[in-house]
Amino acid sequence: MTSRAIIPVKLSLTEGDFYTLWAPTWKEHGAEWQAFLGDDAGLFLFTSPAKMYAFLRSGKRHDLTSHPKWGAFDAQPADQIVPDKKESFDIIGAPAVLAGRPSYENVSTLGRVFQVSKSLAEVTGADDAVLFFASHSVLGNVQRGADHYAGEHGLGEWSAVGRAVLSNWDKVVASLDEQVRVIDVDDAATTEAQKLIDDARVRTAEARAAAEAAAKEAEEQADPYDSSVWGVAGIDPVKITLDGKSVYTLRTYVDGAPVFLGRHGEIFTFPTTRQLARWLVENDEHDMAGLATWETVMTHANAGELDVTVHPDNQYSFQGLVSDIGKGPDAVDTAQMGRGYELFADAADWAADDSLNSYLLANPRTQDYLSYMLGSTETAGYVPSKPYSDHANAWKELEEMLVKRFSKF
Template identity: 80%
Template sequence: MSSPAIVPVKLSLTDGDYFTLWAPSWKEHGAEWQAFLGDDKGLFLFTSPARMLAFLNSGEKHDLRSHPKWSAFEALPADKIEPEKKENHDIIGAPALLAGRPSYENVSELSRIFRVTRSLAEVTAADDAVLFFASHSVLGNVHRGAEHYAGDHGMGEWTAVGRTVLTNWRQVVESLDAQVRVIDVDEAATTEAQAEIDAARISAAEARAKAELAAKEAEEQADPYDSSIWGLAGIDPVKITLQGKSVYTLRTYLDGNPIFLGRYGEIFTFPTTRQLSRWLVENDAHDLAKVSTWEQVMTHANAGELDVIVHPDNQYSYQGLVADIEKGPEAVDTAQMSRGYELFADAADWAADDSLNSYLLANPRMQDFLSYMLGSTGTAGYVPSAPFTDHSTAWRELEEMLLNRFSKF
């Protein structure tokens, strides 16, 4: 995430805490710029965020109006004016950080203080502060982070930074103090601005609560399968129940085309999920091995962590369909039939043979019946009529065609 172009900051100097806006760096017309809220006479500082907002609401002129992102900042809610915790810069208290060890917190905070102090010095032409940073190269290593001070010479260099700051920091702070110009703002306008900030805080809190609730509800409604290895890899275990038996295999789709665990048109099937997972560890001569996410599955399989989970959407049962078709359309579960036909078609498409289409072309009554039952177009005016024995027989033959593709049953 990129840093905001204009940042509210809190600056602790000799006479207290002040608030202003900082534009750390931007490029315009090939040149790099930095700025604080102010004008050609100097920096604007405020004793509270509400006073700063009241000043901005007044329409008074200031240099940041020419910033390319000013309009975007101005359009933000009123609490935009309050600094984040990391933008609270205790400039006068910097030496205290160096009295401690170069921990992540100490080095990070000191780095932020150095950065804003140097920017302040350069923007306000605080000569002593500018000279301090220009004259001591050892200060630049603070921006490298705590890792820089973790080596054999780390503590020695951290101590050197401490001595440099201890000797010169008072002069640095005093040079900045001389640039302080606290802007006086009308009390009534300040009170109104504070009300705007409070309202924005409440609105933001309500939005966060709403987002958290939505996220919690989404988490509760999320399908655990989506975060399983199968969901992440996009390869699904499939359970097929046919003629009173169940077998398991795997299937995925690549560019909308089905790919089964198998080879040369034969679908490798297993009576249990345990046998399926064991077989995968010792065999890689199958079409799924070419799928880019297959390695993810095998990493779990080789570690003994592959739990074969069949999602309800990938369970296909043909139980009772032949008998129901023989009774008539009203007895048939069309959802069950549709899913069964989906598997017929997927298997034929993967095997790249024309067996299914050829069978239906040779049995136009069955083709019309399926179109009618599955809601396909092209059957206007067609209504199935008894007897339905031919249809049930044809469906049984389609089941046999699928079964003949299985390696085991």
């Protein structure tokens, strides 16, 4: 019914509605226990949640203080002392529930009433109620839910439960009524307790509203890509635009190391995302085939449901960069250059060759220029000088090294 260890409950008996605390079955030292708020003399009932809270605040002795979860319960906000709808048990009204059909609501309601009534009877020693639950095995099936009564004999069994209740429920209720011991609390303490409950309700409502607003904002700001097959698999489609052409491939990182869709240093590239998706269905000889999440991608590809969407973070454009480098440092989009260099480095790392490092070692002026433009601290005192065309030509050569890795361009 609930995962809470101690539950505030509302019990409807002959004399009206009463409030108390219920500790459903728990295990301690190898034995099973259950309890209600009370002491050696019996059950404590209150006519309002405020009176119950005032009593608890008074520090008077009761048995639940020995419950292993009492400290956690006692530390809750004051409004947690008020039962919600599912913690309200109309014990005296059980026959009315059985007058209806075994719907989900009716069976669930009756199951909760039976559960708390049986527990109440066993804890307080209400003999007639204990005997009733022990003598009618048909009652136990109510806990199985509405599906139990959906079969061919379901209505008949539901009627059997009704007959048992109709014949005995007055005795059950009467035996539970005998256990009613209403604890009175003075008006001043009750008024103070009610104020604490009301204040806590306001704070709870404000916290809930703030949480809902934050969740809504997070949902609105969430990137749909994260929940796509690519986001789930951690493998990204990549778009590379260079010399007026665009090609598509895939890339991921394993333990920080780049892995491209390709093999033996060749990056498999495609002019359209549709061609890429079709190729995947028919080919599995590439470095990504052994990835743990590759099956996630292929499940969608084989079902014809693979939408190859390139996130803006994975779009690399080299357009106009060579020309801008030739104009001087101020004309260069350093973010565009940095992303381009990232792609150069990733491709070289994946191919496990030293072509990029070897080129830069052979061209120290280019290495200094890139370090300066990309914000490296290793070039203190260096400032690019004309002719900038040398840097433009060097960048062009790096682009050509990248294109040589493509299967198609």
